[in-house]
Amino acid sequence: MNKEQVLSIVQENLPHAIEKLKQYLRFPTVSAQHKAIPETVEYVVKMIHEVGGETKVLDNLGGNPVVYAFFAAGSEGDASKTILFYDHYDVQPPEPFHEWNTEPFDPTIIDGKLYARGAADNKGDLVARLTAIQILQQQAGGLPCNIKFLIEGEEEIGSPNLEPYLRAYKELFQADACIWEFGGKDENERISMVAGIKGMAYLELTCVGAEIDMHSSVGAYVDNAAWRLVQALATMKNQQNEILVEGFFDGIEEPTADEKKVVSELPFSEEATAALYGLKRPLITAASQVDPREAMVFHPTMTICGLDSGYTGEGAKTVLPKSAKAKLDCRLVPGQDPQHIMSCIEHHLEKHGFTDITVTMINGQKAYRSDFHHPFVTHVLDTARVIYDHEPVLSPNAAGTGPMYIFGEQLKLPVVSTGVGWVGCKVHAPNESIRLKDFEEGIAHMVVMLSGFAKALSK
Amino acid sequence: MNKEQVLSIVQENLPHAIEKLKQYLRFPTVSAQHKAIPETVEYVVKMIHEVGGETKVLDNLGGNPVVYAFFAAGSEGDASKTILFYDHYDVQPPEPFHEWNTEPFDPTIIDGKLYARGAADNKGDLVARLTAIQILQQQAGGLPCNIKFLIEGEEEIGSPNLEPYLRAYKELFQADACIWEFGGKDENERISMVAGIKGMAYLELTCVGAEIDMHSSVGAYVDNAAWRLVQALATMKNQQNEILVEGFFDGIEEPTADEKKVVSELPFSEEATAALYGLKRPLITAASQVDPREAMVFHPTMTICGLDSGYTGEGAKTVLPKSAKAKLDCRLVPGQDPQHIMSCIEHHLEKHGFTDITVTMINGQKAYRSDFHHPFVTHVLDTARVIYDHEPVLSPNAAGTGPMYIFGEQLKLPVVSTGVGWVGCKVHAPNESIRLKDFEEGIAHMVVMLSGFAKALSK
Structure with a gap:
C-alpha cells in the first residue's frame, strides 16, 4: 500500500477509533490516586479482544495489573518475528482542575483537537496501535507478524513494580523489537522519535x-x-x-560517531528555548562551547x-x-x-x-540506548518517511527517563519510541490534547511499519 | 527599705497586681493579626490612671497607637531626674493552639506559674513596673523621680512605626536613662540583664x-x-x-577591656547548650578557639x-x-x-x-550598647544584688535584636533591660508563662532601683 491508500483506509476507520478512544479516556485512571484501575483494565482487555487479540491480566506480583496481549501473525504473515508495544493505561492526576477549559475526563473535540487527561500520554497511542492492527487484519492474509503488548498501570508513578513482572514473564514478553509509548511532532512539525532514554x-x-x-x-x-x-x-x-x-x-559509554552526527543534526533553537521558558541567562553550554543537543542526549x-x-x-x-x-x-x-x-x-x-x-x-x-544501526531502528525511521510530510528526527536517546532499561536488560531488544503527540499537547498539564491529524498519521505509520517489520528484520 | 521590708510590701500588693495582670492578659492583642488593639490601649491607659499617671495616646504617625505615660516626682523626690520605661502591649500570635495546655487568653495559675500569651513578653513586665510605682506612691514623699513610659503596639512585628514617633516626640520622651522591656533568670537562677542589643x-x-x-x-x-x-x-x-x-x-566598635572581662565571666555551658537544642555538631567557635560568650555578644x-x-x-x-x-x-x-x-x-x-x-x-x-560604666548601669546591677538571691549577670549587649538603637540615637541615654521572665518562660511559643516568684522579685527590684535612681545619677 502506498501513502494515499493507507491514509484512505485509516480515514475510514477513524470515527470508530475516536469513539473507542473517547470511551477509554472517560476512565479517570489516576494511578497516584488509585482511581478506576479495575474498570480501565477491563476496558483495555475488551479493546484487545475486539480486534482479535488474546490477553492475560498479570496481577500476582504486586501493584496495578499488567496487561499482556498477543496477536498472532496471519496466514501470509511471518510468525517467526514478533514486535512488542509498551503502553500504560494510567494517567497523571488532572489537578489543578480550574485550569482546564473542558472536563479532564469528558473527552471533547475542539478545532481538530481531542482534549482529555491521557489523550497524549498514553491512551491515544494504545488506541492508534490497536487501530493499525485492526486495519492490517482486514487485509488479505492478516497480520504480517506476531504482535505483543505490555500495558502497565503504574508508569505515572515510576513503574515501581514493572521489573518483577518483566523478569518473571520474560518468555511471555519475548520479542524481536519494541515500540515505546511516546513521541510526537516538534515545533517544525517533524515527527520526533528516540531509540533510547536517559x-x-x-x-x-x-x-x-x-x-x-x-x-x-x-x-x-x-x-x-x-x-x-x-x-x-x-x-x-x-x-x-x-x-x-x-x-x-x-x-x-562513548556515543558512536554516527550517533554524534545524528545528534549534531537534531533541530534545536537556542532562541526558541530561551523564549519558551523565559530564560534569564544564557545556556550553560554556551560558556563551555558544548552543543546543547549533545549535552541533552549524551551528557x-x-x-x-x-x-x-x-x-x-x-x-x-x-x-x-x-x-x-x-x-x-x-x-x-x-x-x-x-x-x-x-x-x-x-x-x-x-x-x-x-x-x-x-x-x-x-x-x-539506568539509561538505555538501542543499537542505532539495528535494522528495526532504520525501519521505523524509513516508514516514518513514507507517512509524514516532514523529514522525521530520530535521536539516540531522549533527555527524559523511563523504565526502558528493564526491557533492554530482560528482553535484549532494540527500542524506538514514537507516538501521536505534538510539542503542544501539554502532557502532565491541564488541557492535555492530541491533534486528530497526528492520531490519523500515527495509525498510518504503524500500519506501514508493521507491514514491513518482519522483512526488515530478516535483511 | 531593706530587702525584707520591700518584699513584704510587694507581697501585700501582689494579689491586686496579679488580678490586674490577668485582666490585661485577657486581651488577645496580636499585632500581626490586628487584634484587640483599641481595647488593649484603653486598658493600658486605665491602669496608668489608676496609679496616678497621666497619658497621651499618640496615633497620628501611622501604625498602632503609642502610649505615653508620665508620673511626676513626689514632694520628696528629685524632679530633675527622669527614667523612661519601654514596654509594648502587643503579643505574638498564640498558634499552634493545640500545643497549649490552657487557653492562651484565659490566664491560669498552676503551681506558682501564670500561663497566658504575653505573660512574659511583655505584659507581666508592664504590670510589675506599674505596681512598683504604686508601692512607691504609698510611701511618704511619693515618687523619688519623674517616670515616663513608652508603650508601643507593634514590637512583635518589628516596630515598623516607632522611629517617627520617637523623632517627633523626642522632647516628650526625653529622660536620663531607660529600662528596656525584657529580662529574666537563667538556668542557674541568676537574673540576667543586658545594657545593649545586637x-x-x-x-x-x-x-x-x-x-x-x-x-x-x-x-x-x-x-x-x-x-x-x-x-x-x-x-x-x-x-x-x-x-x-x-x-x-x-x-x-571594639569592645572595651572591661566589657570583654564581663563577657568572659558570663555563665555558659557548652554541654547544656548542646543538650537544650539537641545539637549534632560541636559549636562553630570550637574550631576557631573563640569563646562562645564572646561570639554571642561581640561578633x-x-x-x-x-x-x-x-x-x-x-x-x-x-x-x-x-x-x-x-x-x-x-x-x-x-x-x-x-x-x-x-x-x-x-x-x-x-x-x-x-x-x-x-x-x-x-x-x-542597628545595634546599641550603653556605656558600661554609666552610673545607671551600675545602679541597676547594684540594686539587683539587693533583691535577688543569686549574683546578677549583666552583659554589654544581648545576642537578640530590638529597636533600642532608635532610643539611643534620639534620646541619648543609657539603657538596661531587665524583667520578670526566666529561661523556661517560652516566649513566642505555646504555654508561655511567668513564675509568680519572679514577678514579685521583679516588682521589688524596680522599687529599690527607682528609690535610688536620682541619687545614683547625681553621683
Missing part, C-alpha cells in the same frame, strides 16, 4: 544540625544545617556547572530540583533551622549506574567532611 | 532563572537558579564559618534562616526550578550599619558574577 538517580540530601529550630541569635556559635548543605552542594558542582564528584562519570546532569530549610514564608522569621534538604536529580547516560552515583556522592561528602549529610535514593533507573 | 540586617536573596518551572531533563543546558544561589552563598561564608563578604566588618553573624526552591514535598518531582530564595539574618554589633551590610553583599555578589541575584532588606536595625 537514566536517573533522584537523591535527597539531608543535613540535620539539631533536634529543634533555634532562635537565629545563636548563629554566633551554633552550626547551621542550611549553611552546611550549601557548602556541601557547592563542592559537588562548580560555578562553571562542572560536576566535581569523583567517579560520577565512571563507565560512560549526564546534576540538577537541584528542590531546596528546603527553615522559614520560607513572607517576611522575616529569625530562626536557625534544625535541618536542610536538597532534592538532586542526576540524569544518567548508558554505562552509569544509579547506585554507583549515590555511592560516589556519599564518598564525596565524606571526603569533604560532610559526614552529617545523609543521602537517600528516591528513584534510580 | 542589630540586624535580615535580607532575602532571590535568584530568578526563568519565567516558568521546567522539566529537569533540560538541566543539561539550562542554568539552574538553585545552583546559582547555592554557589553564590558558598562564596559568602566558608566551611570554617568565616564571613567572606568584603566590608562586612567595617566600622565595628556579628550571617545565618541562613530559610532556603526555598522548586519541589520540597515528599518523593520526587523532576523539576528545574524557575527561582530560588534564601533568607539571611545578619546580627550586627555596634558600628555596623544594615544598609552598608546590604551594599557589601550586593557588591560581593556582583564581584563574583552573581548579578542575577537580587537582595532585599526585610528588617534593618
